[in-house]
Amino acid sequence: MYTRDSDPLTYDVIGAAMAVHRELGCGFLESTYQEALEWELHTQGIPYEREAKLNIHYKGHLLPSSYRADFVCHGTLLLELKALTHLSGTEDAQILNYLKITKLTKALLFNFGTPQLYYKRYIMPPSADI
Template identity: 55%
Template sequence: MTTDEQTYRIIGAAMTVHRALGSGFLEAVYQEALELELIALNIPHHREKALPILYRGTPLQAFYKADFVCFDTTIVELKALKQLSGVEEAQVINYLKASGLNKALLLNFGASSLQHKRLVFNLRESAQSADNHE
């Protein structure tokens, strides 16, 4: 299964949840419903998975707790906001940087229709560009 197929399956599960519940619930409600949908669709996942934050290769005591990690490769971050502001996207990019994973989905259930954004972070390119500025 390709990465795009995995992404589409996760977004499809989220759309099913949003169609059933609509907007207006707390994030925790969508998280519980999405887990039931992921199970029904046999999408491998970990709910509230602790991800270590690495600093120069050393894990810190602080960690990030992902709403979901699906397929052991993709952070899935849920929001229940009327509108995403861009702060949420920056937050997810920081989670990717810190965790060492490079793919994430930001899902917002708070709008009238499901909002979703796929984020990819290439650590190697970012490290090289940072090295070039020194």
């Protein structure tokens, strides 16, 4: 069973997202949920970087293109937010690619676009090749 003792940071971030969904419900744009979650993370004292730049290296070469993660908390937990009525499955690939290029091992996907908050935890071994 998953408890706060097993992974307190992930547990606290999920709690913050639940607070946002409880207050706003579904139907807003993703940017609204990002702003509300930023406020909640700040209020709860959870260190974060919003719109964290994710550089891409290819064979040791830094590519000009990059991506942006919605949040990275404590420098170790990547967060991706959506506000969709249905997830398509491409969100999984997006998260896995973000984990691969950052070498982070944990991520959370939140979807605020449904009556109940949807979230999915991703845990990758440190040396996983995706």
